[in-house]
Amino acid sequence: MEPDWEGPLGEAYARAMTYLQNLPERPVGASAAASELRRRLGGELPQGPGNPTQIIEALADGVEGGLVATGSGRFFGFVIGGATPASLAADWLATVWDQNAGLYAAAPAAAVVEEIAAEWLVELFGLPAQTSVGFVTGGQMANFTALAAARYDVLRKAGWDVEADGLIGAPAIRVLVGAERHDTVDRALRFLGLGTRCMVPIAVDGQGRMRPDALAPELGQGPTIVCAQAGNVNTGAIDPLDDICELATDAWVHVDGAFGLWSTVGTPIRGIEKADSWATDAHKWLNVPYDSGLVFTAHPEAHRAAMSVRASYLIHDAEKRDPLDYNPEFSRRARGIAVYAAIRALGRSGIVELVDRCCAMASRFAEQLREAGADVLNDVTLNQVLVRLGDDDLTRRVVTAVQQEGTAWASGTTWHGRAAMRISVSNWTTSAIDVDRSVEAITRCVEIEQARSTQG
Ligand SMILES: *Cc1c(COP(=O)(O)O)cnc(C)c1O
Numbered sequence: 001m002e003p004d005w006e007g008p009l010g011e012a013y014a015r016a017m018t019y020l021q022n023l024p025e026r027p028v029g030a031s032a033a034a035s036e037l038r039r040r041l042g043g044e045l046p047q048g049p050g051n052p053t054q055i056i057e058a059l060a061d062g063v064e065g066g067l068v069a070t071g072s073g074r075f076f077g078f079v080i081g082g083a084t085p086a087s088l089a090a091d092w093l094a095t096v097w098d099q100n101a102g103l104y105a106a107a108p109a110a111a112v113v114e115e116i117a118a119e120w121l122v123e124l125f126g127l128p129a130q131t132s133v134g135f136v137t138g139g140q141m142a143n144f145t146a147l148a149a150a151r152y153d154v155l156r157k158a159g160w161d162v163e164a165d166g167l168i169g170a171p172a173i174r175v176l177v178g179a180e181r182h183d184t185v186d187r188a189l190r191f192l193g194l195g196t197r198c199m200v201p202i203a204v205d206g207q208g209r210m211r212p213d214a215l216a217p218e219l220g221q222g223p224t225i226v227c228a229q230a231g232n233v234n235t236g237a238i239d240p241l242d243d244i245c246e247l248a249t250d251a252w253v254h255v256d257g258a259f260g261l262w263s264t265v266g267t268p269i270r271g272i273e274k275a276d277s278w279a280t281d282a283h284k285w286l287n288v289p290y291d292s293g294l295v296f297t298a299h300p301e302a303h304r305a306a307m308s309v310r311a312s313y314l315i316h317d318a319e320k321r322d323p324l325d326y327n328p329e330f331s332r333r334a335r336g337i338a339v340y341a342a343i344r345a346l347g348r349s350g351i352v353e354l355v356d357r358c359c360a361m362a363s364r365f366a367e368q369l370r371e372a373g374a375d376v377l378n379d380v381t382l383n384q385v386l387v388r389l390g391d392d393d394l395t396r397r398v399v400t401a402v403q404q405e406g407t408a409w410a411s412g413t414t415w416h417g418r419a420a421m422r423i424s425v426s427n428w429t430t431s432a433i434d435v436d437r438s439v440e441a442i443t444r445c446v447e448i449e450q451a452r453s454t455q456g
Pocket of ligand 1: 079138182184256281
């Protein structure tokens, strides 16, 4: 039977173009309730085949109103980037080619594209030349993979082979973490069998940066991993990595730089190259489609010891890079292809401009919101703005109102015990006009909610 590619792919292309072209003006938040989405998309289990083109049409109709326009220049929730044209198109082709990028033998071009992208990334971030790289699903798995390598290495130095003997009976590992680390660090430690009680929280300063004076007394007490951070998820603050690495020479220093690492391309973070591993996301600030994370280690042997797999039916070649040696997946999508295209399309200067523009837009937000009477809580040194729009109750209500109003979308948080709106500027298209329109929408919502409060 001749497959009909034209029908469903043509429909998908048409829907894609409509979506992308309307992105700058469509409401940013979702409007459909879960019950409505279930009704539109649900129904009986299909008992037989359907027409692929009609399925694509029905799917695209069904999700309408349930999509959050995270690719919009006025989406500021969590830390989520959009997708650049080159990375999106390359990602489509990665799907069309449908390569299993685990093994060189199964996907030579995908393996080489990733090898090249890996070299470019190491150069962009200024990491040591021997740095090993893995293409994972996100920051969570990047932290997991790096910490698996760290677990192997600190125990190897203590005379214990964790890959063979596991953790039962192993020397204890102390994991020194900033008090404001990202929750994925805790989760990675759970996945790794270390558990969250292995963590020793290290005091941070007012912006969430690990304090070297608080770290120093905790060092030198057996196998130790230090989890530092480049880019606090609330404030954007970057830990003093140079000081941390100088102090923790006997420990494995991991840097969670899910978004902050990208800032080192234009404004080098001092001492970053002295760490032992780094995690970052391509789906955040590089604006590559989901899902795409990156893990780097300065110790390829430890990285491979923790991740690699050999089986009798697999084909390996000492001269070739098998991606599965560097990530926890076995079979997997060739997600490095989109990363490669993104880097080629932006180049070093494009990445620097993208990051600088987002930071400038975050500053613009802070300035304008301050002028409008809001309270900016953090030092806006990167792309994150924490703003308070009245008391806790009013702030929370405004966050909800802004999400419903549709001009822009930002999420809420509780920071140092106080409710705040979190604004993260991570999209490659965000312009001054987007910021101005968003500030207007936020101020309007504040006025409406304030009026509602006085009415009781
Ligand atoms: C987003 C983020 C993560 C988790 O990354 P995912 O891609 O969502 O898995 C980890 N650390 C920090 C600092 C982050 O901002």
